[in-house]
Amino acid sequence: MDVCPRIEIDLSKIRANTQVLVDRCKNAGIQVAGVTKVFCAVPQVAEAMVEGGINMLADARLENFGKIAHIPIQKLLLRLPMISQAEKVVSLVDISLNSEIATIKKLSEASIKQGKVHKIILMIDLGDLREGIWSDQIHTTIKEITQLEGVQLVGIGTNLTCYGGVIPNPTNLGQLVNIAMEIEDTFQIRMEIISGGNSSSLYLLERGEMPKAINHLRLGESIVLGRETAFGEPISGTYQDAFTLIAEIVELKEKPSVPIGEIGMDAFGNKPVFEDHGIRKRAILAIGRQDVSVNNLIPKDEKISILGASSDHLIVDVTDSLKEYSVGDEVAFDIEYGALLQLMTSEYVFKKIK
Incomplete structure (x- = not known):
């Protein structure tokens, strides 16, 4: 593996x-x-x-x-x-x-x-x-x-x-x-x-x-990344996926979509806001904000949505995915510029050259 x-x-x-x-x-x-x-x-x-x-x-x-x-x-x-x-x-x-x-x-x-x-x-x-x-x-x-x-x-x-x-x-x-x-x-x-x-x-x-x-x-x-940066449009004839992030699932459980208890600040000093979508199947991936700009990640599985992240954990919703994920499975992401910059700088992310 x-x-x-x-x-x-x-x-x-x-x-x-x-x-x-x-x-x-x-x-x-x-x-x-x-x-x-x-x-x-x-x-x-x-x-x-x-x-x-x-x-x-x-x-x-x-x-x-x-x-x-x-x-x-x-x-x-x-x-x-x-x-x-x-x-x-x-x-x-x-x-x-x-x-x-x-x-x-x-x-x-x-x-x-x-x-x-x-x-x-x-x-x-x-x-x-x-x-x-x-x-x-x-x-x-x-x-x-x-x-x-x-x-x-x-x-x-x-x-x-x-x-x-x-x-x-x-x-x-x-x-x-x-x-x-x-x-x-x-x-x-x-x-x-x-x-x-x-x-x-x-x-x-x-x-x-x-x-x-x-x-x-x-x-x-x-x-x-095959994009011009004035308007963020793909450039014809180029690839946008020369770089792909792969992260592993370390937890997979059904949980409520809103935390239980009084909401204070998260680990980054922000007060998070949640919408109640009932019980959802949530996967935790072994990567976090110390490694990557989470807002610049795009799951290749279009039925997955990113819920949030802490320093070391990325939480995604896999409820609607057509794939049955298990602990230990890998999830792939396309990458925007901000994410690529951090991922390549992070010593905790392995670089596999093909």
Whole structure:
């Protein structure tokens, strides 16, 4: 019997999804950076991306780059570098996203010390209010960067939807293109990379609305889960089930649907509310909130519903299922992004690679 709980990873589906997206982006003149952070840079999954056509790998955590150091393609750091890690950034990755001149100066010092040239993508905030400089800071910042040795400004980028939920569109990405053109004219620097965001920008390709000068995207969820992230729609020709959670039933009993007694706070400080549906058959699975975002799980058995969870237990209603479950049986779940991120990070969930 396989170890439980576990997450099963189908490399053939990762490879296929990657190829579909790389081909579509290539037809539009766009390079894809495959984002490895959601699966903690498991080397086999990163290698499947490369086999699917990726020629740049990206992650937010420096620790993950050690796992994929053997893969001979460019590495991109997604999270803004910490000044305290400037030496490691230069030694582990080729390119980083930046918005602080103080950090870029430290990267310059580290690069000179290591005899390298570290590439910089300057992030522009187009309104999502996560990382990036405002447009009125661009000229001053670039002037300072160009005076530094050991670093090379190779492009600009933006991030949308991740914090503020701002959806990429021809207007805001067109603004990024205009900024790139202005930089080239003013400073005589070629913008090799104009990075138009993440998986939320993909819908513009489908509609034929992607500004033509956008030539770089950072894709994670669209590869691993086959979904664009502006509207959460499946991407045609891709798999949505490359990752599957399997959990084991440790208790199966008929119980009331409303707790007996005065209701106080649960283990997470919330006061739960229950509806009375009478006596129901309830299964307890050996996985909980310490391992997974329960709201991002979808039972493959459509007749099962999730009732709730504590740190270590997931409670589901199996009353209406056509299958007769027993203690020791396994229950499978499709996974959304939030669940995948936690499951891959949890040391208590076994990773089975197929």
